[in-house]
Amino acid sequence: MTWTALEVYDSVxxxxxxxxxxxxxxxxxxxxxxxxxxxxxxxFDGREATETLLPS
Ligand SMILES: [Zn+2]
Structure with a gap:
């Protein structure tokens, strides 16, 4: 399961x-x-993004 970061105007x-x-x-x-x-x-399928996309 993967995620995509999309640039939309001045946000992501x-x-x-x-x-x-x-x-x-x-x-x-x-x-x-x-x-x-x-x-x-x-x-909608319950996967979690924060662990991989937002390293602290
Ligand atoms: Zn959505």
Whole structure:
């Protein structure tokens, strides 16, 4: 399971690839959270992105 970072205007959106349902870049039904200029979508299949994409 992988994720894709998309540049959208002046922000970045992190979206899961091949998820159970498609994601929208505007008002996505997964209710993305906004952290430090990055919209992180919530996967419908339960995978987690923060461990690999946002190293502290
Ligand atoms: Zn989404």
């Amino acid at each position: 959106q992190v979206v899961p690839d091949d998820d159970l349902k498609p994601h929208s870049l505007i008002h996505c039904e997964c209710h993305p959270r906004f952290e430090g200029g990055i919209f992180i979508h919530n996967s």
